[in-house]
Amino acid sequence: QVQLVQSGNEVKKPGASVKVSCKASGYIFRRFGISWVRQAPGQGLEWIGWISGYSGKTHYAQTVQGRLTMATDTSTSTAYMELMNLRSDDTAVYYCAKDANPLIPEPQMFDFWGQGSLVTVSS
């Protein structure tokens, strides 16, 4: 069965960086893109970026452009996101989510989600 297992919760100071991993299993990793979606406490869902499992091509949201880097390691079927220069309003649960359709060169709808990783930014 498809599973996305994320790394644990993190506490960071403003200005620091955080890296979250998302290990996939149960499907052919290279055929599907992975998006990252975040949810601030008590708030809605915000898409922040996507990476192709096949080509490594990325799309980033304007709100995090220049601070967010995404990557994949196809040998371990793992996706990573690194957010730099953290601010207090980056405090959120970060989810990875798998594209529902294979080999499409842009973000799709998301049929499987990781369990979420809470990133807390506080001085």
Place this chain on the structure above:
Amino acid sequence: EIVLTQSPGTLSLSPGERATLSCRASQSLSSNSLAWYQQRPGQAPRLLISAASRRATGIPDRFSGSGSGTDFTLTINRLEPEDFAVYYCQQSGTSPTFGQGTRLEIK
């Protein structure tokens, strides 16, 4: 950026009733690009509907989606206790966006 506006913000109904949730887009969408999710407290979102009307695997047939262009609807017939949650619509493409959510609560 395509803005999705969901209504109502909160819907109060009883088990067994029908829920009708709306999602309006700021510009016309391809029906293939509209999805609905359910999120229960403390859980990740779950895909319910893709391509505006296609139920995801394992989703009960009391959930149905409809609509086209800028107006889309999620209907939940015969509400069960586990259906009371927050529902989001989402449009896909180069820059996906989500609606702000509709909270379905027990009356």
